[in-house]
Every structure is written in C-alpha cells, then in structure tokens.
Amino acid sequence: MDLRHDPYALAHTAAAQLTARAGVDKFDIAIVLGSGWQQAAETLAPIDCEIPTSDLPGFHAPSVQGHKGRIMSIEFAGKRIALVAGRVHLYEGHPTADVVHPVRTVIAAGAETVILTNAAGGIDPNRGPGTMMLISDHINLTATSPMEGASPPENYGSRFVDLSDVYSRETRAAIRQVRPDLTEGVYVGFRGPHYETPAEIKMAKAMGGDLVGMSTVLEAIAARHLGARVIGFSLVTNLAAGVSPTPLNHLEVLEAGQKAAAGMADLFRDILPCL
Numbered sequence: 001m002d003l004r005h006d007p008y009a010l011a012h013t014a015a016a017q018l019t020a021r022a023g024v025d026k027f028d029i030a031i032v033l034g035s036g037w038q039q040a041a042e043t044l045a046p047i048d049c050e051i052p053t054s055d056l057p058g059f060h061a062p063s064v065q066g067h068k069g070r071i072m073s074i075e076f077a078g079k080r081i082a083l084v085a086g087r088v089h090l091y092e093g094h095p096t097a098d099v100v101h102p103v104r105t106v107i108a109a110g111a112e113t114v115i116l117t118n119a120a121g122g123i124d125p126n127r128g129p130g131t132m133m134l135i136s137d138h139i140n141l142t143a144t145s146p147m148e149g150a151s152p153p154e155n156y157g158s159r160f161v162d163l164s165d166v167y168s169r170e171t172r173a174a175i176r177q178v179r180p181d182l183t184e185g186v187y188v189g190f191r192g193p194h195y196e197t198p199a200e201i202k203m204a205k206a207m208g209g210d211l212v213g214m215s216t217v218l219e220a221i222a223a224r225h226l227g228a229r230v231i232g233f234s235l236v237t238n239l240a241a242g243v244s245p246t247p248l249n250h251l252e253v254l255e256a257g258q259k260a261a262a263g264m265a266d267l268f269r270d271i272l273p274c275l
C-alpha cells in the first residue's frame with residue numbers, strides 16, 4: 001500500500017529504521033516528553049543513541065520553543081526506553097495522523113507501554129505550578145480523532161476503540177504505591193494554541209476536568225488502539241485562566257518546567273522499576 005495513505009505502514013517503516021539506527025531489537029517503553037520533561041528524562045541514564053526525527057519518515061520538525069525532534073535510546077531498570085522529544089501538535093497545523101505518528105512508530109518498534117508527559121494548566125488552585133499529577137482520564141475537546149478516516153488495515157483493531165480504561169487503572173495504582181504523594185486528575189485536551197477564556201475553564205471544571213492542555217489525548221487514543229498500556233503525567237506549569245489572578249504566558253511555562261526538573265527525574269526513577 002502507498003505509505004502516504006497508510007499511517008500504520010508508515011509507522012512500521014519508521015520503526016524499522018529507528019531500531020536499526022539505535023541498534024536494538026525493540027523498545028520496551030516509550031516516554032513522550034512534553035515541555036519541561038525532556039531534561040529530567042535525559043538525566044536518567046547515559047544516552048546510548050540519539051536519532052534526529054528528521055531522519056525518519058513521517059516526522060515533522062516541531063516548531064515550539066523548547067522542543068527538539070529526536071528520539072533517544074536509554075536503558076533504565078533493565079528496560080530499553082525510547083525518549084521521544086519534540087512532539088507535534090494540532091495547533092501547528094498538522095493533521096491528526098501526523099500528530100500521533102511518533103506514538104504509532106514507537107509502538108511499532110515494540111513499546112508495550114507509552115508514558116505521555118505534558119505541561120498543563122491547573123484548574124484546582126490547591127494544585128498550582130510545580131505540581132506533578134497522574135492523568136486518570138481525559139476529555140477530548142479537539143473535535144477530532146486519530147481513528148477518523150480510512151478503516152485500519154485487517155490485522156489491526158477496530159476503529160471503534162474502547163476507551164473505558166485509557167490510563168491504566170492497574171498501573172496507576174502501582175504507581176501510587178511507590179508515590180503516594182501523586183494526585184490524579186482528568187486532563188481536558190483543547191486544540192489551542194490560544195489559552196482558554198475564564199468561561200471555558202469554568203466549563204472544563206464543570207465537566208470534571210482538573211487539567212487543561214493541547215496534547216496527549218490523541219496520542220492516548222492511538223496508543224490504546226494499538227493495544228499499548230498508557231500512562232500520563234502532567235506538570236502543572238500555570239493556573240488556568242480565571243483561576244490565576246495574572247495573565248498566562250509561555251515563558252512561565254518554560255520556567256516552571258526548569259524548576260521542577262529534579263522532581264520529574266525522581267518521579268521517573270521511582271516509577272519506571274514498577275512498570
């Protein structure tokens with residue numbers, strides 16, 4: 001089939017090149033690094049190999065400050081881990097299939113567990129900037145789905161993906177055993193890139209949301225479709241509009257990420273052995 005029209009074949013082609021370049025048979029775990037999480041993950045273990053995503057088919061160069069397009073291969077806690085830096089977002093103008101391509105690629109490269117990390121706005125004033133949270137569930141307000149379009153090929157699961165346990169309940173319980181300090185929250189995924197109005201944040205709160213962001217939800221759906229176990233972590237880098245007394249800006253997001261880097265590295269060190 002023509003690779004341009006079959007996102008699954010494209011992911012497999014990219015995955016074969018990725019594992020060949022990294023010199024590994026497969027990856028066990030993939031961690032998609034959101035703003036702020038990258039430097040934390042890089043301190044976990046020596047980087048055995050780093051592949052610019054510009055060398056792999058189907059990847060776009062990210063256009064966001066603080067994001068670089070590369071996949072790093074590390075070994076930690078006896079697991080081969082792909083660190084995916086430089087995700088692309090819908091708000092950069094990319095189609096949904098391209099936004100989830102990195103996740104489809106690392107799963108095609110063997111990863112059975114995908115950890116999605118992000119920086120997010122917090123709706124709960126008691127969990128302000130610097131708070132790390134486990135994502136318990138999401139509300140997809142992007143008005144799109146990675147399953148839209150042609151039906152997946154024969155050997156793949158149905159496009160009508162079951163989402164009743166996206167962020168593995170069992171794994172979250174195991175994580176909370178080692179990190180009882182972590183609270184959970186529902187992540188509301190908006191398209192952005194503008195931040196919300198106070199009225200939209202009231203809506204998100206009324207819907208049961210705790211966190212607001214512009215990533216993660218589509219990747220989580222694509223990963224569940226492929227049968228991977230999904231875990232999500234948010235770093236609250238700002239209080240959401242109307243909760244915060246001051247306007248939001250992208251710089252405070254980057255700063256909060258830098259300040260929390262040590263805590264995020266500790267989090268990875270604590271939870272990776274129990275996956």
Ligand code: 8IG
Pocket residue numbers: 119120121122190192194195196212213214237238239240241248253
């Ligand atoms: I960081 O307040 C970060 N990402 N939608 N709203 C949305 N995305 C965000 C926010 C926020 N903060």
